[in-house]
Amino acid sequence: MLNEANRVQDLFRKYIDGSATVAELDELDAYLQNEENNTTFQQLLTEELENTAPAAVYDEERWNTVIKRFLPDQGYPLQTTERKPRSLFARIAVAAAIVISSSTAVYYFQHNKSTPVATPMISQFGNDKLPGGDKATLTLANGSVIVLDTAHNGLLTAQNGITIKKLNNGQLLYDASNVASAEDEKAFNTIATPRGGQYQLILPDGSKVWLNAASSLHFPVAFNSKERKVALTGEAYFEIAQNAKAPFKVDTKNGEVNVLGTSFNINAYDNETAEKTTLIDGSVRVNISNNAVLLQPGKQLQYTKATKQSTVNANVEIDKVLAWKNGEFQFTGADIATIMREVERWYDVDVVLEGNVSTEKFVGKIPRNMKLSQFLEVLALNDVHFKIEEKKLIVKP
Numbered sequence: 001m002l003n004e005a006n007r008v009q010d011l012f013r014k015y016i017d018g019s020a021t022v023a024e025l026d027e028l029d030a031y032l033q034n035e036e037n038n039t040t041f042q043q044l045l046t047e048e049l050e051n052t053a054p055a056a057v058y059d060e061e062r063w064n065t066v067i068k069r070f071l072p073d074q075g076y077p078l079q080t081t082e083r084k085p086r087s088l089f090a091r092i093a094v095a096a097a098i099v100i101s102s103s104t105a106v107y108y109f110q111h112n113k114s115t116p117v118a119t120p121m122i123s124q125f126g127n128d129k130l131p132g133g134d135k136a137t138l139t140l141a142n143g144s145v146i147v148l149d150t151a152h153n154g155l156l157t158a159q160n161g162i163t164i165k166k167l168n169n170g171q172l173l174y175d176a177s178n179v180a181s182a183e184d185e186k187a188f189n190t191i192a193t194p195r196g197g198q199y200q201l202i203l204p205d206g207s208k209v210w211l212n213a214a215s216s217l218h219f220p221v222a223f224n225s226k227e228r229k230v231a232l233t234g235e236a237y238f239e240i241a242q243n244a245k246a247p248f249k250v251d252t253k254n255g256e257v258n259v260l261g262t263s264f265n266i267n268a269y270d271n272e273t274a275e276k277t278t279l280i281d282g283s284v285r286v287n288i289s290n291n292a293v294l295l296q297p298g299k300q301l302q303y304t305k306a307t308k309q310s311t312v313n314a315n316v317e318i319d320k321v322l323a324w325k326n327g328e329f330q331f332t333g334a335d336i337a338t339i340m341r342e343v344e345r346w347y348d349v350d351v352v353l354e355g356n357v358s359t360e361k362f363v364g365k366i367p368r369n370m371k372l373s374q375f376l377e378v379l380a381l382n383d384v385h386f387k388i389e390e391k392k393l394i395v396k397p
Contacts, residue, residue, distance in 0.1 A: 008037075009044055127388050129372035132213055132346045134170045135197030141187035141221060148172060148191075148199065159187060162204065162221050176204035176222050192216035193234070196348035198324075203230075206241035207248065210325050213345040214269070235267045237325045240282075254303055255288030264295075265321050271341060275303045278321045286310075327368050329375075333361040336384060340395060347372045349393045357395055358384050 011028040014020035020028070031037055135149040138156075146156055148166065156164045163175045172191065193199050195214045202208055205223050215234025223229075223246060231251040240248045242261030250257040252268040254275050262282020268275045277286050278300040286293045286301045289308050293301050300313040300321070323330035329342060336358055340351040346368060366378050372393070376386045387394040 005040060005044075008041065012041075012044060127390060129347045129349060129388065131369050131371060132196035132198060132348070134199055136172075136191055136193045136199035136211065138164070138172065139190040139192070141189060149197070159221050170200065172199065172201035174202060174204040174221070187221040188218055189221055190216055190218045194348065195345050203228075205243065205246075205248075208239040210237040212236060212324050232266055232268055234269055235265070235324070237263070237265045237322060239263045254305070255286060258285040258287065259283075265325075267321075269341075269345075273305060275305065276321075277301045278316055278318070280318060280322075323365070324368070329366045329368060331362050331364055333363065335359055335361055336395065339379070340393070343372070343375070343393065347375075347393075349388070349391050351393045351395060353395050355397045357397055 008028070008031055011020065011024055011031075014024055015028060032041060133149070138146045138148055140146070140157065141159060151166055153166050153168050156166055158164070161176075165173045165175065167173055191199060191201055191211065193211050193213055193215050197213055199211045200209065201211070201217075203219060203223075204221065205228055207228070209217060211217060212235035215232070215236060217230055217232055217236060219230040226246060227249060228243070228246050229249040229251065233253070238248075238250070238259070240259050240261050240263070244260055248259040248261075250259070250266060252266060252275060253270070254268070257264070257266060257277055260283060262284055263280040264282070264284055265278045265280070266276070267278075275288075277284065277295065279295040279297050281297045283297075284295050286295060288301070288303050288310055291310055293310060293312060295301055295312070298314075298316055298318065300316045301310055302313055303310045317330075317332060319326075320330045320332055324342075329339075329346075331339060337353065339362065340353070343349065344351050349372070366375055370378070372388065379386075385396045387396070
């Protein structure tokens with residue numbers, strides 16, 4: 001195993017300095033095609049990063065220097081499906097992006113915990129944008145609004161025996177242990193994330209919800225004894241507390257998901273062409289367009305809005321579905337328009353597509369903790385150009 005690691009290290013250094021033969025490049029490419037080797041290779045990249053630039057300094061110059069050293073070929077960090085790029089370069093580029101962004105993010109949060117960004121960040125694309133984070137508002141039954149990202153930890157408010165707390169990890173907790181349910185079943189709260197926001201909450205029954213950017217969840221302050229019903233816009237991942245006597249229901253614009261005790265993801269953004277419900281484990285029944293479909297774990301119901309037709313996808317990439325929850329963008333056959341919709345939601349920008357922008361499909365992973373300019377660097381398409389103007393991202397051929 002040690003000999004293999006040493007061999008890969010030797011091959012990678014030859015790749016960087018340009019001395020690798022064609023046979024050696026093929027050998028390194030074959031090694032990287034095995035996903036089980038990702039961790040080992042990223043450790044190697046981390047060592048190279050530490051040798052490239054001092055860990056005590058992070059700025060745009062460091063980013064660009066390291067990118068150029070690891071990616072001397074200036075090609076495609078994201079692999080296309082229509083026009084196959086240099087596959088070895090694509091694999092190394094994506095791995096480098098993950099390692100570099102992780103390293104710089106650790107430094108940033110360790111050394112700038114209480115330091116606000118005072119001046120605009122300038123990149124080669126224009127004014128830069130920070131990635132999204134934990135941001136949300138909570139609208140109470142009486143209409144008052146709490147801004148959760150700036151609220152203090154601890155008790156936020158109480159409603160008829162129910163306490164609402166912000167935990168140290170940022171989660172919102174509803175404690176309904178002392179509630180008089182008959183009165184509070186009619187009281188509803190709404191948690192909403194803006195573009196560039198996400199949030200986690202624990203509902204009164206103990207169910208957990210992860211809310212993606214530009215999403216909202218409308219729910220009762222206390223669930224009744226017969227059913228637990230919430231309404232979702234946007235995207236959320238649910239882990240439902242089991243209660244066979246009170247099924248959990250999620251209403252969306254196009255249908256309803258009925259649950260007992262399970263985990264699942266719903267993507268119900270208005271600007272997406274389809275609404276998708278993906279079952280991770282357990283059992284759900286999806287009622288949509290006058291049809292009821294019972295999903296099995298690992299399957300996804302896709303409702304296409306234009307045709308009002310539902311299909312069940314049995315070959316679901318769960319990692320891709322939950323990438324947003326796990327801090328990643330993950331694309332499998334996504335075109336620029338699809339990628340840019342996610343960019344709009346996470347970076348809080350308005351994307352403008354000008355001209356005949358590429359329709360190629362792309363495959364790859366990018367961490368969500370990158371600044372927008374770093375995301376665009378990783379995308380790095382030869383036939384697509386980007387410019388950031390305030391809250392506008394212009395995409396051109």
